[in-house]
Amino acid sequence: MDDADLQEIVEMEVREILTKYDFDGQGAKCIRGSALAALGQATHELYSSKQIGELLDAMDTGLLIPERAKDKPFLLSIESCYNIAGRGAVVTGCVEHGVIKPGADAEVIGLTKTPLKTGIMSVETFKKTLDVGEPGDNVGVLLRGLRKEDLHRGQALVQPGKYEVFFNFESQLYILKEEEGGRKKPFFSGFSPQCFVRTADVQTAIKLPEGKKMAVGGDHFTAVLKLQAPLPIYVGCRYALREGGKTVGGGVITKILPDEASDLASLSKKKTPASGSKKK
Known part of the structure; x- marks a missing residue:
């Protein structure tokens, strides 16, 4: 031009x-x-x-370089998994917290209540071997003793014993207006869209606050959400709600709530994790 x-x-x-x-x-x-x-x-x-x-x-x-949370225990949300013949399983994703170093012990958590023990054998990015992976780095991590079939998109590779998985949380939730791309119609307690937390997407049930009969676009309120499968979440963690291929809301977790007996019972009936099988 x-x-x-x-x-x-x-x-x-x-x-x-x-x-x-x-x-x-x-x-x-x-x-x-x-x-x-x-x-x-x-x-x-x-x-x-x-x-x-x-x-x-x-x-x-x-452009200012954002401050990275290097001092926190490491957490990498798994985006994809591969088997490399003769070496083992490789997971890829973005380092969210902390630093990942070859030789460190690790756990894979999420979608189930039982963590998978493993170790980090190497960290690479764009065909280069790294001494350390820092927050914001997109890396591939070779894991010890696991195969691709053991892993799923949406799980997290974390420092052992530093993170837990939960079903229930309270959050500040905003519902998008129709002109912002949100729903045309209101919804009621029990509405179950997909909840996207990092690379995980699981179905979630929304419980509206007492006295609120329905939610419409533009509403901002405190709600309780119940995930279909447990995820590594924490206060301050952000999420998005999607329905039918479009984002309908989002929020920030303000309180972690204890698991209920029904959550654990429903999880024991599932044979496979609820997230990571399909890319939305």
Whole structure:
């Protein structure tokens, strides 16, 4: 797109959109360039690889690196599992808390109440072996003594004894309006959408607070949620609710509630975990 006037219009529209969503649209730095010219696949009078360098410099100076929770016990939510012939099972995912080191003992928890004991044999990312995996890193972890069939998407690889799994929790819940992509109709206690916590998705039943007969888009309230299978959750953990392929709500866990006898009884009847078999 070589038309300077058209480029100016596009920049103005982008700045307006940023301002609309409470970003500093007027103060944002805009760098014009051409990816094809930077790669040498096209020639341009104004653009080359120089603009890519300017973009990286602007990112280095303008974007703050978020603080990572390195001091917490490690937790990696499992995204996928593989068997490597002659070596064992590999799980992939993003490190959420703590640091993962080869040689450390670990547990796989979630979807059942019994943890699987294992150990970390190696940590890799993009075909590079790491001495340590830190929060925010997408890594592959080779596990000792387990196979792919033992593992499921939505479980978590954690430091032994540092995390527990629960069925029930209390949270601050927000229901999306229809114009935000939420439900058109209200729902009542017992509504059971899919609850997404990190890579896990399990069916959950919502119990509305006493005195609230139904929930509609735009409501913000405290609710009790019961998961179909236990997950490693904690106060401050975020989740999303989805129904029919679209997000209908989300919230933050404010209190962990004890398991009930009916939860454990229903879990004992299941032969396979409730999450991780299909990608939504």
